[in-house]
Amino acid sequence: MxxxxxxxxxxxxxxxxxxxxxxxxxxxxxxxxxxxxxxxxxxxxxxxxxxxxxxxxxxxxxxxxxxxxxxxxxxxxxxxxxxxxxxxxxxxxxxxxxxxxxxxxxxxxxxxxxxxxxxxxxxxxxxxxEGLGPDALDKRFDFAAFDAAVSRSKRDVKAVLMDQAIMAGIGNIYSDEILFQARIDPAERIDKLAPGQRKRLFLKARAVLKAASAHGAGSERFAERTPKGSLLPERRKGGICPSCRSPLKIFKLGGRTGYCCPRCQGC
DNA sequence: CGTTATGTTCGATG
DNA sequence: GCATCGAACATAAC
Structure with missing residues (x-):
């Protein structure tokens, strides 16, 4: 959880x-x-x-x-x-x-x-x-700091989001939600993203975590009453994209199972 | 019985 | 040095 x-x-x-x-x-x-x-x-x-x-x-x-x-x-x-x-x-x-x-x-x-x-x-x-970077919701950690920390990395975006040394707090489930909201392919290299995409990624990370935290419950509870258009409730076998109804793609990255929409995220 | 699981770490390998 | 990959940890649930 x-x-x-x-x-x-x-x-x-x-x-x-x-x-x-x-x-x-x-x-x-x-x-x-x-x-x-x-x-x-x-x-x-x-x-x-x-x-x-x-x-x-x-x-x-x-x-x-x-x-x-x-x-x-x-x-x-x-x-x-x-x-x-x-x-x-x-x-x-x-x-x-x-x-x-x-x-x-x-x-x-x-x-x-x-x-x-x-x-x-x-x-x-x-x-x-513990080697933790700034908390993902820390207001002092802004886009400029995030961009400086990741723009030269060659790793895939999902791994970067989950890297606790860059930004602490995001795991497998929320990284999927954030990437879906940002309409970015989880396997895309972060250095290949346009600056505008990186900015969107950062802002969506903030927005998703903030909204979920406001529910005051865990991702399980959150999944029951997520905002409309969330990937989370569909994050299962047979799940479909809440936006375009395409079947979600299930993939493996770094040993973890992830979900994304091929049509919306180009994954 | 086999598979899978929201995290982290460690060693092997490229 | 950096990145990726699999295994390991321990256990329940499907």
């Missing part, structure tokens, strides 16, 4: 339900999600502490700990964060849970174990260490 709009939804969950409450219990159901970090160290750092700020960068979510440092959450392919009321049942595939004083808790779930929960001292250092 989790690309930028999904993680933005999780950030809201955290901001709404997880801030300024004392953490009375830290449950680690599967320590593998912590990587090398031990469950004991992790729990000790959070037990009795409070989360005081929630920040998202690309597909990463970070929560500032009042005693210092940050809790980091990465969702991989199947991760999610949800609030669990005090009386509520723990969701399936919960790997880590933080319980708050008298008021439920937050459950980090992850069906497949691809994803990470961790602790870092500094948020900016973490972003650097």
């Amino acid at each position: 989790p690309e930028l709009p999904d993680v933005e939804g999780f950030r809201r969950v955290l901001a709404k339900n997880g801030l300024r409450k004392a953490i009375v219990r830290v449950v680690v159901r599967d320590a593998r999600i912590l990587g090398k970090l031990s469950a004991r160290t992790f729990a000790a750092r959070l037990q009795g502490a409070r989360l005081v700020a929630a920040r998202r960068h690309g597909k990463h979510l970070m929560a500032k700990i009042d005693r210092g440092g940050w809790l980091t959450l990465h969702f991989g392919l199947t991760g999610a964060l949800q609030f669990v009321p005090a009386s509520g049942e723990e969701p399936a595939f919960t790997r880590v849970r933080l319980d708050f004083a008298g008021d439920g808790g937050l459950a980090y779930t992850n069906k497949r174990m691809i994803g990470r929960v961790g602790l870092v001292e500094d948020a900016a250092d973490f972003i650097t260490a």
Whole structure:
């Protein structure tokens, strides 16, 4: 599920339900999600502490700990964060849970174990260490900066969009939507695009991510009530172009399966 | 049983 | 050095 709009939804969950409450219990159901970090160290750092700020960068979510440092959450392919009321049942595939004083808790779930929960001292250092470029919705990252970063690359546009070092937050699903909205062939080399096309690509990336984030839900939820003309609901076997009704083409690029409209995108 | 999956990384290869 | 490709990670769902 989790690309930028999904993680933005999780950030809201955290901001709404997880801030300024004392953490009375830290449950680690599967320590593998912590990587090398031990469950004991992790729990000790959070037990009795409070989360005081929630920040998202690309597909990463970070929560500032009042005693210092940050809790980091990465969702991989199947991760999610949800609030669990005090009386509520723990969701399936919960790997880590933080319980708050008298008021439920937050459950980090992850069906497949691809994803990470961790602790870092500094948020900016973490972003650097992860090799992340600017967040795709960061207003300071404008077209000029994007163009400078990509115009000399020879890679295909889809790979560039998904490159977290150039711009953080876009994955396989949203790259398809963005390329469809921009009417660009995913396999086209980015340096072969006319400057106007690159600009359109950048603006559509912004627009698609912004609209999806505003729905406050993940790409799955988004797919149920996407704006008219979205590729997303048709992104399946047998799907047709929402614009010209042509059967969508299914292709492979860099090991990922993508969808595009041969007629509208010339793919 | 085989196939596929929203992310990332690593090694081999061109 | 750069880019591409496949495999790996771990697991459920179709």
